Amino acid sequence: MSAMTDAPDVAAGWSLLGLPPLPATDGLDRHSAELDGAGAYQDRLVSDGGRVHRLADVNQGQAADAVHAYTVGREGILPQAADLGNRVTVTSSLLRVAKEVVGWFGDHLAEIAVVAGAVVVTAPELLPRLRSMAGRLFAMLRKVMEHIGNVFKRLSAIYQKKRENDVAVVLHRKWIEDFRLKKGPNATRPKSITKEVDAAWRKKHGDEIDISRAEYHELPPSLQAENGASARVALDIVDDAMKRGVDLKSEKFMEDAASKVHDKWLERNPWAPDHQKLPYGQLSAIEQEKDRVVVRAALDHWSVRLAERTRGARDALRMT
Amino acid sequence: MTSEEITIDADGRYAAGRGFQTLADEYVQFVEGLRGQRGDEAPLPYTEFSGPYLELRDALLGECRQLGEHLRRTGDGQVVMAERNVATEQVNTANAVWLGEGWAQI
Secondary structure (H helix, E strand, C coil): CCHHHCCHHHHHHHHHHCCCCCCCCHHHHHHHHHHHHHHHHHHHHHHHHHHHHHCCCCCECHHHHHHHHHHHCCCCHHHHHHHHHHHHHHHHHHHHHHHHHHHHHHHHHHHHHHHHHHHHHHCHHHHHHHHHHHHHHHHHHHHHHHHHHHHHHHHHHHHHHHHHHHHHHHHHHHHHHHHHHHHCCCCCCEEECCCHHHHHHHHHHCCEEECCCCCHHHCCHHHHHHHHHHHHHHHHHHHHHHHCCCCCCCHHHHHHHHHHHHHHHHHHCCCCCHHHCCCHHHCCHHHHHHHHHHHHHHHHHHHHHHHHHHHHHHHHHHHC | CCCCCCECCHHHHHHHHHHHHHHHHHHHHHHHHHHHHHCCCCCCCCHHHHHHHHHHHHHHHHHHHHHHHHHHHHHHHHHHHHHHHHHHHHHHHHCEEECCCCEEEC
């Protein structure tokens, strides 16, 4: 119960209005303070990390460039820490906004409650109006809370989409590597783009794409969809396992996770040929490995990014 | 600089590696503390607000944990590189002879 509704004149009127108790906001304060602490820690980490990184500044060469890219490059861990710090601070600010909102509505509702307490004897016919007014205000409070909740949802969705994209990029590159190993470095895999969902893409890029020469982000939506869906499934499995404290390095986890990835793939692709329609345990070793690749990409997506950044640093060196 | 030019400062690399390992240790401890502090405690009894908030908080803490792993990897990697640099230097020194004007590998 909030302190503002505890005052005797407010409490009496509040019960006349038939409102549920207003929540205390000290939980918001605690969470906000915790996030502020985390944001400040991220800032300090960026500064300390930069100082520690400079200790190895004398080193030059490809290995040093790779470490530099991994640590302070555009997507390096220290810029990531700064970005994370910003998002933590934004989240904390939203909690403070929520506290202000509860306080603002609470103040007005308390005033109405005091009026209700005063008129109950002298003009009880006003009570229904006051109840209606208070009810509408209370509903507005819940609506604003829902809006702030939707902002939290949106922030989570942006983060989730970024992770899915990271894993999907890796899955597509892995497919290209395997394709070239099997068919040779000059092999191509053209695909006609006919689906409605790709209309905007087709207008811009034409009716065909060689998917063995395209990066994931260059693919039309319909061709991104499958890797995106696999990435989402695998990340959900890994997240859930992490929450339950499962040993992610165990063979059991890998096989269970690969089996789930396969089941979900079958749900999305009911047209699959007979040799892929089998339960995971009965698939050929090659088919099982395809499912493990997806799990591995979800498990490793941070370290894979290291490989990408290292490659980027090497490419940059070749150009100099 | 060209890709052929290499300068190695194993001591600096080792110091940086140890520094990142220390940062990783402290950071992981801090993040675990955060996880323990609030747990699943909702800041308000309104599910439309607290549900999405706790989900976002969980994701942010997950990212913090991954960042800790990054720091550790950086530290471990730098230390391993420094040790390799020193070992390579020792092998090179052991296999070299002084020819009056410079060292030659044997």
